[in-house]
Structures are given as structure tokens and as C-alpha cells.
Amino acid sequence: MKKVIFTALMSLFLCTTIDAQILRTDELEDYAKEKYGEKWVDAAENLGQQLQLDKNNGITYVQIIPAEGKTKDELYVLLNYWFTATFNDANSVIKLNDKELGTIIAQGYVADIAQHAGGTNSYNVNIRPVIKCDIKDGRVRVTYTIPFYSVNVAVGGGWIGALGGTIPTRSDENWTLDTCFPFVKKDSHKKTSSKALVMAHAYSNVVMDKIEECIKNGLTGNEDDNW
Template sequence: MRRNLLLLLLWLAGLLAVDAQTLNRKEVETYVINQYGKRWKDIALYLGEKDTLDKDNALTFEKTISVRGKSKNELFVDLNYWFLKTFSNASSSIEMADKELGVIMAKGYLPGIAYHSGGYSSYCVNIRPLVRCDIKDEQVKLTIVVPNYEVTKVDDGIWSAMLDEDFDKHPPYTVNETWSLNVCFPFAKKDGTKKTSSKALVMSHGYVEVLMNRIQMAL
């Protein structure tokens, strides 16, 4: 009962954090299940064999999109319009848009990609990918970086106290943590939240793949 209440509160917190983000968790999870299935650990091991963390322990994804017949300026206008529609809210934003340089940089957000509830603490994992578009005539290079996992941690003992008569003596609190990818499974084999880290990696891949497909469709 207490676990269910905790997960519900974490879930609601994730929903309230977003106004109208580019992609929501349900869309990404549906794509991931259709593409890979639900065996998160096995899928994470498979993807991890191809992934390489950079010097900052971040994951970088790249894709080049060819668009025949469209100039640099036309592609910039199309992309800038798309980003303005989908990234201009409290949780995702355009960081830079330089028409002369042909560069658009944005920051996305996807909350609640994975959960963990066990022991004394519970976690809700979120990602905030960085998106860069380098534009030239008839071509757009996409670079998407997942720098880390942003985690909302809740002390389970505190949440248990909420259900007791001495609630006033144990007010609820959350702690925001940043998990470096190199200490998470599958990059680190000894990970106490292996199941959660597995799904977080798979969902990160799903977010990037769906976002790249949407940008390509926009062009």
C-alpha cells in the first residue's frame, strides 16, 4: 500500500513537471516495446555493447539527414519553426538559433522513464537530452547527447511516516540527484538499481530515435 502510494506520488510529480514536452513517456515506451520488447536488462546489454561513453561519461547519437532541393536558409526556417512549436515550454527550450551559422541548439526533457522502489529509498529517473542541428544546403546533421540521469529520490522511511499519526514530526522531502552513466548498468556491472538503469538506457535510446524520426519528418 505504501509502495503504491509512493509510486503514485512520484508519477504525479513527473506529470506536473511538464507542460507539453516534445515527447511523452507513454509514446516513447510504446515505441521501445514495439521496437525492442520488454526485457530491459537484455536490451540494455545489447545496446550497451554498441554505446561508447565520451570523456564526460555522456552518450552521443548522430544522424545526417539529406533533404534534396532545400537551401540552408529554407531548412533553418523549417527546423526553427518546428522547435518553436515543440520545445518552447517550461521543461524544454531552445538554447540557440543562429541562422547565419546554421545552428539550432535545444534542450529536451522526458520525466519518469524508469522507477525503483526498494530498501529505504525510491527513485524516479528523468533525462534532459541536448539537441544540436548543424544545417547546410540540402543537409542537416543531428547530434543528441544524453549527459546523465536526473533522479528524484524519496526516503521511504519519510513516506512511511506520512501514513502514521506523527506525520507532523516527519514532513516529506525529496532529494534531486544526478547519476553519471558510467556508474549505471550496463556500463557498470555492479549497480544496485540494475533493473531501473536498464530501462533508463533503453528509454533514452527510444527518446533519441523517436525524436530523430520526427525531425526528419518535419523536413
């Protein structure tokens, strides 16, 4: 009975809930491997030489996307359509939507980007990126921020606990990036932190590409006046 409960609990922890409008977790992992290689520690170390933590010890990416010929109102309608279709569940939500200000802010959710089964506990890493669009005539500024890693810990869920028949309990933690590899060299979860960074960085590329595609071609490709 204990084994059944343990298996059910771990299945809950490992459930993948990334929004299908952007990319499933397995697809994101394939994309990250293709782009950065399958050696997570090496890839994270290389990225660490390019990235700097912001003042809040997160990672922030900024990209200005030109949209020649499109007004602020036109761009707002396109992006509001994309954000509404993409961030529409309990985990991925729109935090601010202000047409007059020309700002849309959403919090995404990508589950299970990295896992680690230690001796005592097991860990499941998720990210909750904040995506902000500032809209003006002819251009959009996209700001993508990873403030921390959101970690589900199965206390007693490591291999020692499994052998002893321990029923794990759940504890949620936030790992700030300044405590994780490659931003610190000594990290007891080095491999897990490495994969988390590479996956989070890969997701930023996907989000930026999706927003740029929406700005240039619309969400469905048929948002024009020819109807």
C-alpha cells in the first residue's frame, strides 16, 4: 500500500503541465538539446559566461521587436489575442492588461524542467517566467524574467526512503539563481541546476520567437481586413 501511495504521489509531482500553445516540456527538452547539446553542465557553464543576474538575482532578457507600419492599437490587439490564448489556466495567467498604457504582463508556468532523486529527498524543478510586453507605434519591447526556480520537494522521496517504504511528504521551495550553478561553483544540485538553466534559457528563445511571429504574421495568419 505504501508503495502505491508513493508511486501516485511521485506521478503527481512529475505531471507535465506546460501550456500546449507554446511548447510541451518534452519538446522543449529536445529543442534545448539540439541547440545547446546534451551535456547540461557544460551547456550551463557556457551560458553562465554570457548571462548576468539582475539586481533581484534573477535573469532578465530584453528584446525590441520592430513592427513597421503597425500602430500601437493594432499591436495591442494582436498581442492581447496571443496572451489570452496562451496564458489561460490556473498556472499561466495574465497579471496586467492595460491598453492605454500599452502594457501586458503574464506569468507563465513550465513544469518538470529538471528532476533529481537524491538519497533522502527528490526534487522537481519548475519555472514561473514573467513575460512583459511594452507596446508603442511600430515596435514592441519584450522583457522575459526568471526570478527563481520553483521546486517541489518530496521529503523522504529519495532512493533511501523508497527502500525503507517511507511515504514522502511535499515541501515547496524557491531556489534563487545566485545559489545555483553556474552562478556559484559549489551547488549540491549541480546537474539539476544546470539543466534548469538551459531549459529556462531555451524557453526564453521560444517565447521571444512566438511573440515576434505573432507581431509579424498574427496569431493565426489571417488577421487582416480582407474578409
